[in-house]
Amino acid sequence: MGRAPCCEKAHTNKGAWTKEEDQRLIDHIRQQGEGCWRSLPKTAGLLRCGKSCRLRWINYLRPDLKRGNFTQEEDELIIKLHSLLGNKWSLIAGRLPGRTDNEIKNYWNTHIKRKLISRGLDPQTHRPLNQTTTAASAATPASRLDLRNRSSPSSAVFDHKTIKNNKFELLKHPKMEHEYYNYNIESEANCSTTTGSGTTTEEDQKQQNKYKCSDLNLDLSIGLEPFQSEPTRASSGNSAESRLQRIIVPCNSNNNHQSFGRVQSTAAVAVAQAVCVCCHVGFQSSEACSNCQCTNNNGFYRFHRPALNP
DNA sequence: AAAATCAGCAACCGCGGTTCG
DNA sequence: ACGAACCGCGGTTGCTGATTT
Structure with missing residues (x-):
């Protein structure tokens, strides 16, 4: 049998x-x-x-793989998608043409995690480290927060080479026992990463809000009107995936329907009503968004469907 | 110059859902 | 209907080259 x-x-x-x-x-x-x-x-x-x-x-x-260094924009896109989807690498990869889930997963573990930690953010929760050390990290095994035990404790938080090459400043957080580096992202668009001094709950909340990207609506349940009136297959569930599919489809319209694997059909259905992912997360001027036909209406980017089979 | 350590990444492992005989 | 294998995914390991001591 x-x-x-x-x-x-x-x-x-x-x-x-x-x-x-x-x-x-x-x-x-x-x-x-x-x-x-x-x-x-x-x-x-x-x-x-x-x-x-x-x-x-x-x-x-696969011939369509990019196989180059990740760009700054890809970095930020991965961070933002991770904040929405968690460790759903295949879903994240589906929104980064030419990148594989394995590649993104490796890149996350070797670069972005450290970058977020340097910014004072918990890579798993995307919240300030001092707010998650008690609650979130208690629920998260140490091995998942980082880092392989072969790494020295210092390298887990501070990569001095990276610090030298980028714009870090040495700070002392009043609530942290040790010094930490603050990543200066003046050159990076969109995200504020002021690390901080908050001491009260209210201030912590204010502080936390500073970490949120001003252009990114993390609450995907706040739908754009077309989705409420025209539900699609993708909108039937309430998972992170279905919520994302409800709103976001990849840009680069020329090969949308070829490059996004499992979610292709739902994305194609939703594409007429969706906002392209680049615009949604704030890269509407990026190279990756060069084919984008979204228009800005009071801060909301709206996707105009290209012909799938020109 | 040699040894130790670190960083990056390809590949493997194991699991859950799906498909097939 | 059942059970074994397939498929795809996320987590982990181990190798290799680079860097530091």
């Missing part, structure tokens, strides 16, 4: 891929297309399991 196994585990290679294996995989997918990872290794003549082939293709060999 049941299916036959996809491959003989005993005769599959593991570890790093060789150039020959890569080429075989590329050639096979060029000829046959993606799909049916179960049978792919056999037909492509690879001694790998289908799962490994899929991973290699998606994360490394």
